[in-house]
Amino acid sequence: MRRSLSYYIISGMLFLMVLAGVIISKRYSDSLSNTQKKLQTARMNLVSMKDAQVDMEKTIADLKAIVPSDFASRTPEEHIFIGLDELKFRMKNAEIVVTNMEYKGDEVSLPVTIKSSISRKAAGKDYASFINDIGYLQSMGFPFFYIGGISMVQSQDRASVSYEIKGALKTLKTAEGRQ
């Protein structure tokens, strides 16, 4: 009986040791497998990084092409006023009213109200000119013109249509401006 018990204890201990070994090796193997997967993902990410780098270079180049060359050298206020002058030059017959500059984060804006009228006599021509002016406002860049709303009202005698464009000239603070 004693011998049987000894064999039982020895075999039990051997089994426990092997079991512990199996558990440790399983955990170690799982951890290595995890590391391997992460490294493989990282390697794939590096390849993606290469492609992303090309995309970023293209984006920066495109941006440089869009942004005026003097964007960084002038203050946002200067840009806005240049834009306002150009607007006044373009819409000579319109009444352009501005209020004070507004600053919101990096954004600088100047609220603008444009008032004018279209004659019904030369309606086609005047309306086309009005639409072109709207297109011009939408195409402005540095400063941009944000159209907040347009209101058109026909006069009592139905001879003309007066309109009012509410909006703002907007630009960003340049690096110089921030300093």
Added chain:
Amino acid sequence: MARQIAVSFENEVIKIVYASLRRGNLIIKKTLVLRDEEFDEFLKKEKARHFTIVCDFKSFYQDILLLPPVKGRFFKNIVEAEIRRKAPEFKDCSFFYVILGERIHEGRKMHETLVFAVNNHDLSRIIDRFDKYGKKISAIYPAAFTIAQLVSFSYGITDEPILCVAESESSKILLLMKDGKLYFMRAAQSFESGLHDIDVQSINMTVNYCSQTLRLTPSQAILIGTACSKYEMTMNLLLPVLCMEPPSNIIAPRETITDFIIPMSAMLNIKGMEDGNLLPESYRSICRQKTILAYYTALFLILSIIGMVYLKMKLSETADMKRKITSLRAEMRGMEPIRIGYENKKKELDKVMPLINFMNAMNSSPDIQKALVALSSIKELHGKGVNIGSIDINPEGNMVRIKLKGSVAAANFTAMQQAYQNLVKAIKKAEGMEIVSDKIDIKDKGFQIELKYR
């Protein structure tokens, strides 16, 4: 094919039979006769571990008891208690019992039961002898019991009482049987093999005892084994005698069967043989525990081997993974400039990101110019019947909300409704236009239409 070894303790002589049981036939391989002092040497040398023992016990208790008919384990407990009561010297004993039949005793139905008990002390002497050499005993049978089983198996079951005579070294074993059941047994001294006057005297005395005490008169005497070898007597037997033919399923020379009939009788695997096993409960329990331990040991060893194989596989797998990780790390070190270049570009892009976001926000405003062009393309707006008073245009998310106010100039209500419906239809048809709400006032013929342009 199960190999078996049966050991029969017959006074100073020990008879050993090696046999194997195959398809119901007992094939005798080898027989040995040893003196008691040679037996330890035999156990020491013998490689087999399991033995069946037959013993011609000199000290035992037997009786026929009338016991109440209860079931299973309770009956065994009653038998044990009855033995202790009737034979206090057999306080610690192993026993077997045979229910001979039912009898009405004092108006109650009782089981007539043969009880045979042997002191555990006597059994321990045998067990210890085997245990000393790491041998295991499968069963210990009293010689009389195995002979009775053999007679039932070989001679057949008869309702006539019969007296069986077998020969153990220097004694005769006498058994009374009826219906294949053992009723009484005794060992009578005898100095020679075969039947002689002294044996006739013992047989006649036993017949008289059975007739007077047990009220069973045997009809014949059956001589078993060497008891049948010689027949030299001057006295007359009280009953006819016949020799029992050895069982046909024992494959061995006739002489060997005759000489070793007692150990062979224990190997025949006859039904009901296990009932006569006198192995003490404590020894059986130890054997069971040893078996359980052995099974667990084997299980642990098998699991350990499986675990080791798994470990070996895992180790090679781990080494392979380590190699791959090292190679990946080396590869990634070579790709370090890509990462640095990416980070530099990312920093550069992060600097201009507010500008990009601002431009995107500005450019995401809806196209009001297109909305105005779409409005001018609706002819019904410029028709004679419709007069537009005001237009309000407001950007809202990625669409333009337009509110038209005006009136319809018509002579009657039908014309008014017609002109208004034409206007609404025309607006709905215009590309990108969607009417949100519209209403016309009948009193002043003024209308209000709210549109969405995408």
